[in-house]
Amino acid sequence: MNLAAGETRANPPKWWRPDRHNERRSLTLCAVAAVLGLAIAGVGLFNARGTRIAGVPPEDAAVVNRSPILLSDYVAQLQALYSVSPSEATPAQKRATLDSMIREELYVQRGIELGLQNDFIEVRNALVTAVEAQQEIDANATVPTEQELRDFYQSHLQSFQPEGQMTVTDYVAPDLASAQRAVMAVRSGKDLASAMVADGLHSSGATDDGEEFYFAAEQHLGPTLFAIAKRLSDGQVSDPVTEGGRVHVLAMHSNRQPAPEDYSQARDQVLAAYRTDKIARMRAGTDRFLRERADVQIAKPLQ
Amino acid sequence: MQVNQALRPASARSIRLRRIGLLVAMSLLLILAVAIVLRERRERTDLLQADADRIIDDARLAPKALAAGRDVFRTNCAGCHGADGHGSTATGTPDLTDQDFLYGTGRASEIEQIVLHGIRSGDDKGWNLASMPAYGHSVPYAREKLPSLSPGEIEQLTSFLRALNGSTSEDPTVVAAGNVLYEGRGGCWDCHGRDVQGDAAIGAPNLSDGKWLRGDGSRRDISRIIREGLHGVSPAFRGRLDPAKIRAVAVYVASLHARKEHE
DSSP states (O other): OOOOTTOOOOOOOGGGOTTSOOHHHHHHHHHHHHHHHHHHHHHHHHTOOOOOOSSOOTTEEEEETTEEEEHHHHHHHHHHHHSOOTTTSOHHHHHHHHHHHHHHHHHHHHHHHHTGGGTOHHHHHHHHHHHHHHHHHHHHHSOOOHHHHHHHHHHTGGGGOOOOEEEEEEEEESSHHHHHHHHHHHHTTOOHHHHHHHTTOEEOSTTTTSSEEHHHHHHHHOHHHHHHHHTOOTTOBOOOEEETTEEEEEEEEEEEOOOOOOHHHHHHHHHHHHHHHHHHHHHHHHHHHHHHHSOOOOOGGGO | OHHHHHHSOHHHHHHHHHHHHHHHHHHHHHHHHHHHHHHHHHHHHHHHHSOGGGGGGOTTTHHHHHHHHHHHHHHHTHHHHOTTSOOBTTTTBOOSSSSOOSSTTSOHHHHHHHHHHOBSSSOTTSBOSOOBOOTTSSSSOSSSOOOOOOHHHHHHHHHHHHHHTTOSOSOHHHHHHHHHHHHTTTOTHHHHOTTSOOBTTTTBOOSSSSOOSSSOSOHHHHHHHHHHOBOOOBOOOBTTBOHHHHHHHHHHHHHHHHHHHHO
């Protein structure tokens, strides 16, 4: 710009001339920037509302400090509270539902700020359960192939056999000799009931309810007698057994040993067991990973 | 200069025109792409913000939702429920095309919750209230103390249920004993109801309608369910599928039985 005749250019202050080095100017600008920065931080600190996002995503009902309140949760809450869908709900119902959900979210966030997970057992338990549940969700979300299921079935055949069933009578003898005589008589072809009566044996009543699953028979007979009964075939009687101060003779009427079900019959159980197994493996993996990643220091007296 | 202009090849102008044309074409393509993206976003927003139960009757939203839902179903659901949604009584996977609802009443919003959070999936918001106990085991039910049943008692319950579903070959004495068990020690009524019609709030099936989740109602199948229990799992797709896809597949599944209803 040309100056007209007689005009004089007002010279800027010496310290403001950018072509000249000036320490005072540098320091002043630094100070101004620092004060401005502190002021912005202070305003942010005392009026913090979090960083706002541009609008609420369509899948959310609200966003609270960047944490979404899912529309699906809102719909479920409306249904739970008032048994209505969004289009049936009144404005007041919608407002009350959303308000309660926003309040809950604010309190959850406040709880995390306060570190309540350190103080409340329920919160700690809930967090542990939630992490474990996440592993379960992940395991359940993967669908194994038929071949994977068949392989699992083959390698865990024992798990897919229903309980065995038996109908057994537990006779109690007056003494060992009577028991031996009765057993001999039955084994030589005499009728069971009359042989037992003849030698004074009577039922203990432990298994008189008819056919039982193995677990029930074990409970009723006890482990020693059950182990003997399990090996008897239909129509067989056991040798006399002294157990609990009494002499027993077991007469097996029917013994259906457990046998694995066909894959086609057991498929739903195989799938359930496969998933359970996967969850256990994932949990073990997570435990390992967390321990490896963590800096765990143990007090000397406890080492 | 005049000489230079005269010497300028005629192609120079066409090159400039071509460049302008290219620029215009690219701009149009960009505008088209932006318009498509904006339109898809609008449709996604409309789908998500509409009332799930009303989408199927919305002439604008329904066709797209059904088409998208069918694709999602084929990829994520057909493996268990079958391509046609009929499920399988061999594996105990429910038929999604009938009017026999295990959970809820078959509305799209209810189905959406199942797709999101699953059934016995581990998701806390899913359906996890109950499962069929295995009465032929020493601990039939992990969550609650229930008595085991003997093979004879399982036989009685089986006869009772078969008689309820029209079998005329059951021994009335055994059926009566099964009824007593149902209403008493077995605790069956607690989930399946005194009227044996089930409870859709906990996924307990109606046991008197002749429809069976697993098997065909034969003596063998019924007694196996009582003996071994039933606890099918539907995975939770929250976080695995886009919410719009979840909404779409819920609408599609709701349409399967709605269609059948209209047939």
